[in-house]
Amino acid sequence: MTKKLIVGNWKMNGGLADNASLLAALLAGLHDSPADVAVCASAPYLAQLQALLRGSALDWGAQDCSAHEAGAYTGEVSAAMLRDFACRYVIVGHSERRQYHGESDDLVAQKAQRALAQGITPIVCVGETLADREAGRTEFVVKRQLSAVIHAVGHCASEIVVAYEPVWAIGTGRTASPEQAQAVHAVLRAQLRAASAHSSRNRILYGGSMNADNAAELLAQPDIDGGLIGGASLKAADFLHITACCPRVAAGI
């Protein structure tokens, strides 16, 4: 069994004071966590995360990066800049970016490539809309989204983290059932296996209204390797409870 990975996606929330108290509460509660744990903040706070979390049990990351390397792209943040702040992860292709910023599968794939080139693990989000699901297109959509990334990153496919986030479950309080989530995770697992001989390194997270009440059941599914947590990651007690739901894996596995 792989060690689970629990990632908080703070989205466009937080501030210097709120972040400091949330991080202090997380660090106080995270000793000997059974899972790998990280939080992803907005770019202006990465320096704060680096200062407060360096050497701790909590990793940090960003929520997006540019598809470009450097240059005249006003407002963009490059993967190299994220590396300056020692980001371990960067979320790419979150459905809010696909939806509100028109990000295509190819653009998301370029972002994943840029992150890998800087030694940062991209957390590649995939997920179907309610209309897709109702039309029976879930598998087709998530495979298409992941396939663009696999194609772009080539032999680095085993270095990505995938997050399955059904769009209809994000921030809605409506979670995929453990069986629904497991079914899609199994599809993504098969796709990753076909892409790389080292796919045992890939972790596939579930995201979409995961909370303290439903996490244990979701995390018990064989192909759910962790969670990408939005709303519940802003409350220390809830986020810590989710991390504590993860089974302990013997060291070195």
Ligand code: PGA
């Ligand atoms: P949620 O968000 O947990 O608030 O549904 C998850 C995400 O968007 O990553």
